[in-house]
Amino acid sequence: MIEGRRTRKGCGYIYIFNFGTFAEVSKDFLNKMAKTGAQILIDTLINQGVEYVFGIPGGAVLPLFDTLYSSPIKFILTRHEQGAGHAADGFARATGKVGVCMVTSGPGATNLTTAIATAFMDSVPIVAITGQVKTNLIGNDAFQEADVMGITRSITKHSYLVNRLDDLPRIIHEAFYIASTGRCGPVVIDLPVDITMKCSDSAPPGAIDLPGYKPRYYGNPRQIKLAAEAINKSKRPVLYTGGGIILSGCSQELLELAEKANVPVTTTLMGLGGFPETNSLSLGMLGMHGTGYANHSVQESDLLIAVGARFDDRVTGKTDEFAPNAEIIHIDIDPASISKNVQVDIPVVGDAKNILIELVKHVRFEERKEWFDQINEWKEKYPLSYDNKGDDVKPQYVVEQIYEATNGNAIITTEVGQNQMWAAHYYTFTRPRTFISSGGLGTMGYGFPAAIGAQLGCPDKTVIDIAGDGSFQMNIQELATAVHYKLPVKVAILNNGYLGMVRQWQELFYNKRYSHTRLHDNPDFVKIAEAYGARGFLIDKKKDVRPVIEEALSIKGPVVMDFKVTAEENVFPMVPTGQAINRMIGGMA
Amino acid sequence: MKHTITAIVGNKVGVLARIVGLFSSRGFNIDSLNVGETDNPNLSRLTIVVNGDDAVLEQVRKQLGKVIDVLKVSDLTNQPYVERDLMLVKVNAPPGKRNEILEVVDIFRGKIVDVGQKEMIVELSGTEDKVAAMLKLLQPYGIKETARTGQIAMLRGTK
Ligand SMILES: Cc1ncc(C[n+]2csc(CCOP(=O)(O)OP(=O)(O)O)c2C)c(N)n1
Ligand SMILES: [Mg+2]
Numbered sequence: 001m002i003e004g005r006r007t008r009k010g011c012g013y014i015y016i017f018n019f020g021t022f023a024e025v026s027k028d029f030l031n032k033m034a035k036t037g038a039q040i041l042i043d044t045l046i047n048q049g050v051e052y053v054f055g056i057p058g059g060a061v062l063p064l065f066d067t068l069y070s071s072p073i074k075f076i077l078t079r080h081e082q083g084a085g086h087a088a089d090g091f092a093r094a095t096g097k098v099g100v101c102m103v104t105s106g107p108g109a110t111n112l113t114t115a116i117a118t119a120f121m122d123s124v125p126i127v128a129i130t131g132q133v134k135t136n137l138i139g140n141d142a143f144q145e146a147d148v149m150g151i152t153r154s155i156t157k158h159s160y161l162v163n164r165l166d167d168l169p170r171i172i173h174e175a176f177y178i179a180s181t182g183r184c185g186p187v188v189i190d191l192p193v194d195i196t197m198k199c200s201d202s203a204p205p206g207a208i209d210l211p212g213y214k215p216r217y218y219g220n221p222r223q224i225k226l227a228a229e230a231i232n233k234s235k236r237p238v239l240y241t242g243g244g245i246i247l248s249g250c251s252q253e254l255l256e257l258a259e260k261a262n263v264p265v266t267t268t269l270m271g272l273g274g275f276p277e278t279n280s281l282s283l284g285m286l287g288m289h290g291t292g293y294a295n296h297s298v299q300e301s302d303l304l305i306a307v308g309a310r311f312d313d314r315v316t317g318k319t320d321e322f323a324p325n326a327e328i329i330h331i332d333i334d335p336a337s338i339s340k341n342v343q344v345d346i347p348v349v350g351d352a353k354n355i356l357i358e359l360v361k362h363v364r365f366e367e368r369k370e371w372f373d374q375i376n377e378w379k380e381k382y383p384l385s386y387d388n389k390g391d392d393v394k395p396q397y398v399v400e401q402i403y404e405a406t407n408g409n410a411i412i413t414t415e416v417g418q419n420q421m422w423a424a425h426y427y428t429f430t431r432p433r434t435f436i437s438s439g440g441l442g443t444m445g446y447g448f449p450a451a452i453g454a455q456l457g458c459p460d461k462t463v464i465d466i467a468g469d470g471s472f473q474m475n476i477q478e479l480a481t482a483v484h485y486k487l488p489v490k491v492a493i494l495n496n497g498y499l500g501m502v503r504q505w506q507e508l509f510y511n512k513r514y515s516h517t518r519l520h521d522n523p524d525f526v527k528i529a530e531a532y533g534a535r536g537f538l539i540d541k542k543k544d545v546r547p548v549i550e551e552a553l554s555i556k557g558p559v560v561m562d563f564k565v566t567a568e569e570n571v572f573p574m575v576p577t578g579q580a581i582n583r584m585i586g587g588m589a
Numbered sequence: 590m591k592h593t594i595t596a597i598v599g600n601k602v603g604v605l606a607r608i609v610g611l612f613s614s615r616g617f618n619i620d621s622l623n624v625g626e627t628d629n630p631n632l633s634r635l636t637i638v639v640n641g642d643d644a645v646l647e648q649v650r651k652q653l654g655k656v657i658d659v660l661k662v663s664d665l666t667n668q669p670y671v672e673r674d675l676m677l678v679k680v681n682a683p684p685g686k687r688n689e690i691l692e693v694v695d696i697f698r699g700k701i702v703d704v705g706q707k708e709m710i711v712e713l714s715g716t717e718d719k720v721a722a723m724l725k726l727l728q729p730y731g732i733k734e735t736a737r738t739g740q741i742a743m744l745r746g747t748k
Contacts, residue, residue, distance in 0.1 A: 334655070
């Protein structure tokens with residue numbers, strides 16, 4: 001439908017296809033000094049320091065892609081727009097920079113929505129540029145039209161529909177600024193095709209104009225003092241830290257605070273890597289699949305210091321029984337997070353890094369011998385453990401071996417389900433931006449394209465997607481992307497032949513009625529990998545686990561490792577939904 | 590409980606949709622919503638009247654403050670404020686009834702703004718209660734149409 005004639009004239013091409021003939025702008029094309037909207041967009045992206053853009057072309061973005069063709073921006077063609085969005089997100093999480101994706105109108109944009117929602121839930125800075133039909137056709141059910149502003153409203157931090165070419169530079173600068181400041185998040189720019197073809201010789205520089213947007217960066221000094229006093233007098237404090245530590249880049253400050261004040265630290269799933277799990281103050285992860293010692297410590301604490309965490313229901317379990325005797329300090333950049341789920345006693349709103357820098361100055365070392373004795377007792381009584389006696393390949397063992405083979409230096413992305421929790425439990429995370437996972441939305445199919453984005457952002461790192469057999473098949477087509485761009489990403493499928501996490505719930509709470517969770521006719525993943533031009537390995541013996549991982553790591557291109565793991569292994573400990581988090585099952589009662 | 594929330598917002602595409610979305614996605618029905626330009630033509634003032642759980646509304650208020658083009662949000666509930674609702678009502682007014690209707694309108698300090706062959710248009714401003722009370726008294730004559738601005742509100746004094 002979009003084939004057409006292309007002629008060169010004036011400052012750019014004129015496209016003649018059924019999106020319109022644009023005769024109305026042809027006089028602009030004669031102005032040789034002018035730039036097209038497409039050119040302005042690409043120049044502004046370059047000006048923003050954008051190196052990679054992920055996406056798929058289409059009719060409404062043809063002018064943009066034509067301009068990209070001769071620009072220094074490296075465009076990464078994925079095989080599905082969801083893959084492009086997750087790759088931009090993985091790039092952002094691995095590097096701390098804004099991830100950018102560009103897709104066509106209608107189906108291109110709707111395909112992107114899951115990725116936008118994923119980024120929104122985990123506060124990831126991405127800018128999504130979606131093509132739109134011509135301005136005068138908007139609202140007419142035009143070919144490949146979708147109301148992208150409407151569809152994405154509740155899953156974006158902000159969104160723009162560009163009505164005038166003159167607004168474009170400002171909108172792009174604002175989008176990057178909004179995405180990457182305050183509580184980060186995705187911003188959509190919906191860009192009608194005629195705007196990209198219009199010419200302007202006087203495009204304004206585009207100064208940011210956002211009088212209503214004032215993120216608060218510094219905590220109120222009085223609140224910080226109150227927090228410090230509470231910490232100093234607490235007998236059983238716990239630091240509960242989330243993804244905000246990573247977004248704010250304050251793991252160093254967190255370490256200083258924990259060590260100076262002598263306070264144990266538990267992290268959420270999103271916070272993994274924000275505090276070194278090798279440190280003796282680390283309690284590992286808390287919540288539904290938290291460690292026994294983290295959950296008991298939180299429940300018995302007299303002071304909970306939440307930093308960049310949002311009291312998600314997967315963390316708190318039953319909220320009225322969450323940390324029942326604790327006073328709560330909540331440090332967060334988002335004022336709407338304060339007292340949302342759990343009543344907070346000392347809120348401190350601002351950027352975690354700035355607040356921790358101040359807080360460290362006011363705390364003092366307290367020994368808290370009784371508290372640490374108690375915690376050590378829990379650590380001994382409830383270690384994370386699994387039965388590794390048999391010959392079968394345990395998923396936990398695979399993750400441990402990946403950890404050892406990479407010396408803990410890899411970037412791990414995950415899919416969703418049991419694979420995600422085993423990755424969280426059995427890989428020891430010590431550095432920020434090394435654990436990349438869809439926490440808030442729990443999007444199956446996230447991990448592999450995210451690994452592609454992370455690999456592009458961090459070319460010298462080993463990037464491994466710890467995957468499930470179900471999830472991997474949700475974006476398996478991105479193997480073509482990894483092969484095409486020669487990205488050495490590794491996929492470790494913990495292949496249990498099930499939608500394992502759902503099966504686990506069916507086993508525990510639905511009488512083992514495995515309703516539609518069997519994946520017994522999975523494809524041959526080795527052959528699939530090979531068909532795409534990647535390498536594939538099947539591992540069904542424990543003794544082969546480590547050697548195959550080593551071999552895969554030595555291969556320069558993408559590799560799929562299909563680990564046939566114990567089919568009905570469960571993730572423990574586990575807190576059934578709606579229970580207090582010390583009511584764990586799996587030997588942790 | 591009933592809340593009156595006001596917000597100052599930039600006149601930008603999509604702001605209103607975002608604001609309304611925050612209420613509707615939580616299942617709140619907005620009782621009234623008024624939008625009008627302020628003394629600065631780039632800014633509008635919104636007054637939203639909504640009934641709902643206090644804690645949830647507190648969350649909505651915070652979320653409102655996060656909308657990029659919202660400059661200021663206040664929940665006036667439990668504070669001294671002035672509220673007004675403006676109504677136009679077209680009522681049946683055959684010549685024989687006009688004096689009676691005029692009396693009612695006078696009591697409420699309303700105004701007749703248009704008189705036709707068989708009907709007239711009455712303008713009234715006041716609190717929601719007052720507007721409702723006059724409407725009730727006009728009902729027996731036969732109301733053909735009403736239009737109301739919904740509540741607008743402002744805090745008393747300086748704050
Ligand atoms: C897109 C999407 N659909 C459905 C779900 C619900 N879900 C959560 S975990 C899970 C099973 C995942 O199976 P698999 O990838 O094989 O991982 P496993 O739990 O077996 O490790 C499902 C279906 C989801 N999280 N995301
Ligand atoms: Mg599985």
